[in-house]
Amino acid sequence: MAAALGVVGGAGRLVTLTWKVETELPVAVIRFEGVLDVDTAPEVRLAVATALALQPAAVVADLAGLTAAAADDDLTVFAACARSAAAWPGCPVALSGPPDAVAAGLARMSVNRSAVIHPDLDHALAALEAVPPPLRFRQRLTAAPSITGPAARAMVVAACEAWGVNAAAGLEQVANRAELVVTELVSNAIIHAKTELEVVVALREPFLHISVADGSPAPPRLLSPDAPDTIGGRGLILVETLTTKWGYLPTRDGKVVWTMMRLGPPPVR
Structure with a gap:
């Protein structure tokens, strides 16, 4: 399943964030592409919630195609999603492949306290193999x-x-x-x-x-x-x-x- 969000940014600039759930079970992989900012952050929540609806063993948010956030605070949406998933259905949320600028922002906001950050998708999936599917x-x-x-x-x-x-x-x-x-x-x-x-x-x-x-x-x-x-x-x-x-x-x-x-x-x- 895929979704896209287009919003108008400053000076009439069209800002778009797209996401696609590429696999659902046992691990749900969501691929994000585009710009994360205060307007598109709610779309991240929708994407993760949509993946959680099937109660996977874990969720991986692949950030390889994500442009640096407009502000570091925008990146805390991933930590919030990880906390929500821990409350229900009780599965981990991991992040993979953030570009350097995004990785630096995640580090500054200590997002790794809530979601483990992996260098790429393969590393994330390998690390989650030990998580038993429900x-x-x-x-x-x-x-x-x-x-x-x-x-x-x-x-x-x-x-x-x-x-x-x-x-x-x-x-x-x-x-x-x-x-x-x-x-x-x-x-x-x-x-x-x-x-x-x-x-x-x-x-x-x-x-x-x-x-x-x-x-x-x-x-x-x-x-x-x-x-x-x-x-x-x-x-x-x-x-x-x-x-x-x-x-x-x-x-x-x-x-x-x-x-x-x-x-x-x-x-x-």
Whole structure:
């Protein structure tokens, strides 16, 4: 998948940053080309989030085609992306092949504290070979309630059985909680996004990850229990209750809503 962003810089100058996800699994490689500045930095976040939606083992941002940033502060977007990926889905973000001017800016901003910087893409991929890819089930579904909900639940149950999640946790409740969570996520996406969905179930011990990507950029809304009666929103209260944490990331094609469930008793809220 590829994307491009064109914005008008000073004196009417057209500044463009393009990116392409060249490989997705087990390591997602994103190739950036163009100018990084305050206007194009959000595109870096979108690129990394789009790669993270499939929950790869790691993400490599190839900077060989990146022009020196307008200001060193712009380069901190890579550190922010690395911290976001560490929070969910818990995978490393590495940088490869920055030109000398870009490498100098990364060093001045201490970006290497959050993301390892490699001289080229080959070195980055070799270093990440030791990162184990998560166990993963993935399915693309249409926004049809009678089909999508049962299919998503069946996939979650199959994943938990294949990985022995209940046995590992010592609780029969894990798969049941996961079924409830995926049901609410899928239902919310069907009601509000009305697009095709991509459901991913992954195991990164000690967490079971369930995420649903859809084609709507609108963020999920967590309603309070005493909110006026409206369609949707209260299901996320159940999601918050049953999961360790949840959130969402905007992607190039919409968003991904993600959850993490610890392999143990449900959290006390």
